[in-house]
Amino acid sequence: MEISIKSGSPEKQRGACVVVGIFDQRKLSLAAEQIDKAAKGYLTDILRRGDMDGKQGASLILHNVPGIASERVLLIGLGKEREFRDKPYFDAIRAALKALADIGVGEASLYLAEVPVKKRDLSWNIEQAALLANEAVYRFDQMKSKPEDNKKQLGKLTLALQNRADVAQAEAAAARGQAIAGGVKMAKDLGNLPGNVCTPTYLAEQAKTMAKEFGLGIEVMEQAEIEKLGMGSFLSVAKGSDEPPRFIVLTHKGADKKQKPVVLVGKGITFDSGGISLKPGAEMDEMKYDMCGAAAVLGAMRAAAELKLPLNVTGLIATCENMPSGRANKPGDVVTSMSGQTIEILNTDAEGRLILCDALTYAEKLDPACVVDIATLTGACVIALGHVATGLLSNHDTLARELLHAGEAASDRCWQMPLWDEYQDLLKSNFADMANIGGRAGGTITAACFLSRFTEKYDWAHLDIAGTAWKSGKEKGGTGRPVGLLVHFLSKRAE
Ligand code: BES
Ligand code: MN
Ligand code: ZN
Numbered sequence: 001m002e003i004s005i006k007s008g009s010p011e012k013q014r015g016a017c018v019v020v021g022i023f024d025q026r027k028l029s030l031a032a033e034q035i036d037k038a039a040k041g042y043l044t045d046i047l048r049r050g051d052m053d054g055k056q057g058a059s060l061i062l063h064n065v066p067g068i069a070s071e072r073v074l075l076i077g078l079g080k081e082r083e084f085r086d087k088p089y090f091d092a093i094r095a096a097l098k099a100l101a102d103i104g105v106g107e108a109s110l111y112l113a114e115v116p117v118k119k120r121d122l123s124w125n126i127e128q129a130a131l132l133a134n135e136a137v138y139r140f141d142q143m144k145s146k147p148e149d150n151k152k153q154l155g156k157l158t159l160a161l162q163n164r165a166d167v168a169q170a171e172a173a174a175a176r177g178q179a180i181a182g183g184v185k186m187a188k189d190l191g192n193l194p195g196n197v198c199t200p201t202y203l204a205e206q207a208k209t210m211a212k213e214f215g216l217g218i219e220v221m222e223q224a225e226i227e228k229l230g231m232g233s234f235l236s237v238a239k240g241s242d243e244p245p246r247f248i249v250l251t252h253k254g255a256d257k258k259q260k261p262v263v264l265v266g267k268g269i270t271f272d273s274g275g276i277s278l279k280p281g282a283e284m285d286e287m288k289y290d291m292c293g294a295a296a297v298l299g300a301m302r303a304a305a306e307l308k309l310p311l312n313v314t315g316l317i318a319t320c321e322n323m324p325s326g327r328a329n330k331p332g333d334v335v336t337s338m339s340g341q342t343i344e345i346l347n348t349d350a351e352g353r354l355i356l357c358d359a360l361t362y363a364e365k366l367d368p369a370c371v372v373d374i375a376t377l378t379g380a381c382v383i384a385l386g387h388v389a390t391g392l393l394s395n396h397d398t399l400a401r402e403l404l405h406a407g408e409a410a411s412d413r414c415w416q417m418p419l420w421d422e423y424q425d426l427l428k429s430n431f432a433d434m435a436n437i438g439g440r441a442g443g444t445i446t447a448a449c450f451l452s453r454f455t456e457k458y459d460w461a462h463l464d465i466a467g468t469a470w471k472s473g474k475e476k477g478g479t480g481r482p483v484g485l486l487v488h489f490l491s492k493r494a495e
Helices: 028-037 042-049 086-103 122-136 164-192 200-214 223-229 232-238 284-306 352-364 379-385 397-410 423-429 443-453 483-494
Strands: 002-007 020-022 059-063 072-078 107-110 154-160 217-221 246-253 262-272 312-322 333-337 342-345 370-376 390-396 414-416 460-464
Touching: 002 122, 002 164, 020 028, 020 086, 028 042, 059 086, 072 086, 086 107, 086 122, 122 154, 122 164, 154 164, 164 200, 164 284, 164 483, 200 217, 200 246, 200 262, 200 284, 200 312, 217 223, 223 232, 223 246, 232 312, 232 333, 232 352, 246 284, 262 284, 262 352, 262 483, 284 312, 284 370, 284 483, 312 352, 342 352, 352 370, 352 443, 370 397, 370 483, 379 390, 379 443, 390 397, 390 443, 397 414, 397 460, 397 483, 423 443, 443 460
Parallel strands: 002 154, 020 072, 020 107, 107 154, 262 312, 262 370, 370 460, 390 414
Antiparallel strands: 059 072, 217 246, 246 312, 333 342, 390 460
C-alpha cells in the first residue's frame, strides 16, 4: 500500500474518490464544509433530507457532485464530535476503507486523518491511518492454490491535510507507520505460515533474506555451535524434534560502537505440541503461532533498519519445535542451562522459558543497555488480560514505564503485573536449582519469575503476548503485535 501526504482543499482533488467526515446530527467536518461550499450546499441538502446523519458507522457515496473535481465523494459518519476518541477514529477509518474496497477503487484521498482526536496529535492520526490501510489490504493466500478474491484493491491512499504547515510532521509519521506496517506484515506472514513450512530452518532463512535486504548484520548458529555455547536447556527442548534448532543473532548498528545495544529476545517455537506433556487436541493448530515473539523481533528489527534509527539494537531468536518423541524431555528430567543453573522439567509444555533462559544468558555477553523478551509464554496471560493487553513484567520500573508509554503511543498496549519475591518460592524443586513450573496460580507471574533468575545482571522486561499475537475463531490470523510497541520504544530510545 502506497501512502502519501498532500495538502490542498478537497474540492480540487482529482481522482476516483475523496473521503470526508460528518459528525453526528449532520455537523460537517472542515473538509466536508469546503466540499459543501464548492458544491453550493449540495451536501447540506442531502443531509437535510435524512440520507445520512453522521452517526458512527454510517456512510454514503455520492457521484458527480457539482463543482467537485473528484469522481466520487464518500461521506463517513464520525459520531459525536465531543466523543471522537481512539475507537471512533479507528471505526471511521475502517468504515472508509471498507466502503472504498466495496466500490473497488484503486486510489483515494482521505480527509479523515486531519480530524482532531481527543488526547492525540496529528502524528498519531497519520500513523494509525497508515497502519489501518495496510491492515485492510492484508491477505494471506500464499497457501491457496489460487487467490480467493481478484477484486481491484486500494493501492494508493493519499492522506490529505488542509494545512500545509503540517506536511513535514505528517510525512515523518507516515514513514513510521509504513515501517511499522512492513514489520507487522512480516510478523503476520511468519505467524500464519503452517508449522510444516515455517520451521526453525525456514525462520533463519527468512531472517537472512530480510537482513540482507535491510542492511542488518546476521549470524545463524546451528546445533554444534549452540552446544558449544552450553545452551543445555534450549537444546533439551529441541532434541525431541526431527527439525534442527537455530539460534539467530541480528544486529542493527545505528549508533556509535561504544553505545550499549538494546537487546530484543524472541521465543521461536515453530510448533508447540506440549511435548510428552502433550496438549489437548482442541485448537492445537494455533500452536503454530508459538513463534510470534521471534516474528515480532524480526519485524521490529526490519522497521528499525528501515527508519535508520540512531541506536544499536540486537535481536536474539531461539527457535525449535516442541515435540513428543523417544528423545524428548520427560517430566522429572533435570537439565543444565547455559548459566550453570539446573532445572527440573516438571512439565514439558513449559518449554518457552526453557529456550528463553539460555537466550537471556547469551544476552549478558552483549553488555546490553537493556533486554526485552517477547514470548507467547502462558495461557494464564490470556485468562488475566484477554486479547487486549500484552502482559508486562520487569525487574526495572523505569524500563517498564517506557514500555507502557510506548504501548500507549503506538495503540499497542501492555499492562504490568508484579514480579514480587513472594512468587519466587513457587519454583522450588527438591532435585534441581529450580522447577520449570510454579503451579496454576499466577502462571504468567511464575513464568516471568523463572526468567528473572537469568536476568539479574541487567535491566530487563518481559512481554507475554500469548493473548495478543494472534486472533482465534472466524478471523483467525496473526496480528503483528507488538511490533508497533517495540518500534515506538526503540524510536524513543533513539531520540
Ligand atoms: N505456548 C504456550 C502458551 C500458550 C498457550 C499461548 C495457549 C497461547 C495460548 C506455552 O508454551 C505453554 O504451553 N505454557 C503452559 C505453561 C504451563 C505448563 C505451566 C500453559 O500456559 O499452559
Ligand atoms: Mn508449551
Ligand atoms: Zn509454547
